[in-house]
Amino acid sequence: REGADSLLSVCLVHGFVWRNDKGAVSSFSYDHKNRPRRQDAPEDLVENGSIYVFKPWVLRQLNNRLGGKIALHRMDPLDSFQIDEPGDIELIEHLISFRQARPAADFGRVRFLVLDFDGVLTDNRVTVREDGLESVTCSRGDGFGIGLLLKAGVEVLVLSKEPNPVVAARCRKLKIPCIHGCDDKxxxxxxxxxDRGMTPAQVAYVGNDLNDLECLGWVGNPVAVADAVPEVRAAARHITRAPGGHGAVREVCDAILTALKTKPL
Known part of the structure; x- marks a missing residue:
């Protein structure tokens, strides 16, 4: 779809990287004199070595797997570990045990999908114009998935702490209700x-950050996007492969729709 000539897999990394070059220490991924908040830091992606795809001419002409127009395939950081040291084996074994022990979400019971906005329907970044107006980037695929879910009879609502009018504007476009500027969700x-006569088991909640933890702990189907903070990922019964704003909500919608085929409304 991107018309790329080659592709590699990457994962998102949050952090501030320093470099030690023969004893000369310097901040590499940011300006340490103007350290931003972690959530405002540039989006850094790390090559994880899992997937390389390329057209034959790239290898023949460039003697390299990557060349021409290069595309990136994002992967879950938890799927991006490599075994380089003996300790890596133990770490991955613990990760596998943890994933196997976590009860899976029962999407076939979901009748109500509740979404956070920032970091779920967006990539958690914001563009601020000179006049102070803010804009965000959303996924059209997420919107299409929500439309399919509504047609299947599942309610969808956005519940957000963000007071910015952009939340309501996006929800009007999606034709779903929203409650924003909500400090105690x-x-x-x-x-x-x-009010809907439902139980927590019939609700799925998708979040990404610490202010989602209470809601995630109460609903029957807590979902974390791939780039959620560790505490949210630990509280989830389902973790998307896509990060927020890049198809995570579409992934959840598809999972619910698939489950409803065996447990129709």
Missing amino acids: LPVLQKLVA
Whole structure:
């Protein structure tokens, strides 16, 4: 779709990288004199060595796997470990055991999908114009998935702490209700579910950051996007392969729709 000549797999890395070059130490991925907040830092992607795809001419002419127009395939950081040292084997064994022990989400029971906005329907970044207006980037695929879910009879709602009008504007486009500027989400979510005569087991909540933890702990189907903070990933029963704003919501919608084929509404 991108018309690329070659592709490599990468994963998102959050952090501030330093370099030691023969004893000369310097900040590499940021300016340490103007350290940004972690969530405002540039998006750094690390080559994880899992996938390389290239057209034959790239290898023949360039003697390299990568060349021409290069595309990136994002992978879950937890799927990006490599075994270089004996300790890596133990780490990966623990990771596999943890994943096997985590109960899977029961998407076939979901009747109500609740989404955070920033970092779920967006990539958690914001563009600020000179006049102070903010804009965000969303995935059209997410919107299409939401439309399919609505047609299947599943309610979808955005519950966000973000007060910016861009939240309401996007939700109007998606034709779904939203509650934004909400500092204490859990009581609001509990009332929404009670008003619908539902139980927590019928609710899926998708989050990415610490202010989602209470809601994730209450619903029956807590979901974390791939680039969620570790605490959110640990609380989830399902972790998407795609990061927020890059098809994570579409992935959840597809999972629910697939499950509903065996447990129709």
